[in-house]
Amino acid sequence: MLTDEFGREVSGVRVSLTDRCNFDCVYCHNEGLGDTRGPMDPQDEEMETDDVVRFLEVAAEFDIEAVKFTGGEPMLRQDLEEIIRRTPDQMEVSLTTNGTFLPGRADDLVDAGLARVNVSQDALDPEDFAAVTKSGAYDKVLEGVDAALEAGLDPVKLNMVVFEHTAGYVPEMVDHVAENDGLQLQLIEYMPELTGRPEWNIDIERVHDWLAEQAADIEHREMHDRRRYWIGEGDSSTDPNAGRGMVEIVDPVENPTFCANCHRVRVTHEGYLKGCLNRNDDLKSMGEMTKPEIRETFREVVESRVPYYGEYMIKNGDGEWELNEKYLEDYAQA
Numbered sequence: 065m066l067t068d069e070f071g072r073e074v075s076g077v078r079v080s081l082t083d084r085c086n087f088d089c090v091y092c093h094n095e096g097l098g099d100t101r102g103p104m105d106p107q108d109e110e111m112e113t114d115d116v117v118r119f120l121e122v123a124a125e126f127d128i129e130a131v132k133f134t135g136g137e138p139m140l141r142q143d144l145e146e147i148i149r150r151t152p153d154q155m156e157v158s159l160t161t162n163g164t165f166l167p168g169r170a171d172d173l174v175d176a177g178l179a180r181v182n183v184s185q186d187a188l189d190p191e192d193f194a195a196v197t198k199s200g201a202y203d204k205v206l207e208g209v210d211a212a213l214e215a216g217l218d219p220v221k222l223n224m225v226v227f228e229h230t231a232g233y234v235p236e237m238v239d240h241v242a243e244n245d246g247l248q249l250q251l252i253e254y255m256p257e258l259t260g261r262p263e264w265n266i267d268i269e270r271v272h273d274w275l276a277e278q279a280a281d282i283e284h285r286e287m288h289d290r291r292r293y294w295i296g297e298g299d300s301s302t303d304p305n306a307g308r309g310m311v312e313i314v315d316p317v318e319n320p321t322f323c324a325n326c327h328r329v330r331v332t333h334e335g336y337l338k339g340c341l342n343r344n345d346d347l348k349s350m351g352e353m354t355k356p357e358i359r360e361t362f363r364e365v366v367e368s369r370v371p372y373y374g375e376y377m378i379k380n381g382d383g384e385w386e387l388n389e390k391y392l393e394d395y396a397q398a
C-alpha cells in the first residue's frame with residue numbers, strides 16, 4: 065500500500081463516472097468539478113468502461129481495498145453494472161447515488177458485485193426535497209431506497225447535507241432512521257469552497273452536541289476519524305442494532321483530524337487522478353496511458369497528497385481559512 069508524506073496510507077479510490085446529473089441540488093460541489101447542469105447524454109470526455117477497469121486493475125496492484133463510484137449521477141452510466149462486474153475482487157464496491165435509478169437496477173447491481181449504497185435524501189417532505197434538489201423525483205428516491213433494501217443492500221446510508229435549508233430537518237431524519245430498520249444516516253457538513261455560498265454554513269458542532277446528548281453509544285470510525293452516534297437502546301436480543309439508528313457525521317471543515325485520516329485518491333470522470341476533493345491543482349491525466357504509466361502517475365499523485373483542512377488551508381488570526389503560503393506556488397501553477 066502506498067503512503068503519502070503525511071503518513072496517510074491510500075487504501076481506497078473514489079471514482080467519478082460522470083458529471084451529468086438529473087438533479088440540480090442547490091449545494092452541489094459535484095466532487096470538486098463545478099456545475100452538473102448540461103446535456104444528459106453520454107459525453108465524449110467521459111472515461112470509457114475499459115479506462116475505468118484499467119485504472120482499477122492498477123489500483124489493485126497497490127492493495128487498494130475499496131472503490132466508491134460517484135458523480136454527477138453515476139447511475140446515468142449504463143455500463144455501471146459492467147464496471148462493477150469487472151472491478152478486481154479484492155475491492156469492496158460501493159456507490160453514492162441520488163437513488164432515482166435504483167428501482168429496476170438494484171438487483172443487477174448486487175449481482176454484479178455492489179456491496180453498499182449511499183442514497184442522498186435531504187428531507188422527508190416532497191416540497192422541501194424539491195426545494196433543495198430542484199427535482200420532483202421524491203417518490204422515486206423512496207422507491208430507490210426500498211429497491212436497495214430488497215436487493216439486500218442493508219444497511220442503506222441516507223446522505224443529508226446539513227446547511228441553512230436543511231438544518232431544521234435533522235431531528236426528523238434521525239427519528240426516521242431510528243424507527244426504520246435497514247437505514248442509517250450520514251450528516252454531511254456543507255462545504256462552501258466549491259459552491260461559493262458561505263452564508264449557508266451552519267455550526268456542525270451544535271449537531272454533534274445535540275446527538276451526543278441522546279446517543280446510547282458513540283464510536284469513532286477510522287476513516288476521517290468520523291464520529292458515529294447510535295440513537296435508541298435497541299430492542300432485540302438477536303440483533304443488537306434492531307430498533308437503533310446510526311448517525312455518522314462527515315465534517316471535513318471543522319474536525320481537525322478528518323483530513324489527517326484521509327485515505328482516498330480520486331479520479332474524475334475525464335480520467336484525471338486527484339489527491340484531494342477540494343484541490344484542482346494536482347490533477348494528472350491518465351489519458352491514453354498504459355498500465356505502467358498509470359502506475360507511475362498514481363505514485364506521483366500519492367506523493368503530492370496534502371491534508372487539506374489544517375495543512376493546505378490554515379486558519380488566520382480571525383479564525384478564517386486561508387491558503388498556507390507554503391503551497392501558494394502550487395495554486396499559481398493551476
Ligand SMILES: Nc1nc2c(ncn2[C@@H]2O[C@H](COP(=O)(O)OP(=O)(O)OP(=O)(O)O)[C@@H](O)[C@H]2O)c(=O)[nH]1
Binds near residue numbers: 132160223326
Ligand atoms: N472533504 C471531503 N468530503 C468528503 C470526503 N469523503 C466524503 N466526503 C463528503 O461526504 C459526501 C458523501 O460521501 P459518500 O460518497 O456518501 O461516501 P462516504 O461517506 O465518504 O463513504 P462511505 O461512508 O464509506 O460510504 C461526499 O460527497 C463529500 O461531500 C472526503 O474525503 N473529503
Ligand SMILES: C[S@@+](CC[C@H](N)C(=O)[O-])C[C@H]1O[C@@H](n2cnc3c(N)ncnc32)[C@H](O)[C@@H]1O
Binds near residue numbers: 091135136161183255
Ligand atoms: C456530488 S454527489 C454525487 C452522487 C449522487 N449524485 C448523489 O447525490 O448522491 C455525492 C454527495 O456529495 C454531497 N454533496 C454535494 N455537494 C455538497 C457540498 N457542497 N457540501 C457537502 N456535501 C455535498 C451530496 O449530498 C451527495 O451525498
Ligand code: SF4
Binds near residue numbers: 089093094135162
Ligand atoms: S444528485 Fe448528486 S450530483 Fe446531482 S446535483 Fe444532487 S448532489 Fe449533485
Ligand code: SF4
Binds near residue numbers: 323370372373
Ligand atoms: S484531504 Fe481532506 S478535503 Fe481533501 S479529500 Fe481528504 S478529507 Fe477531503
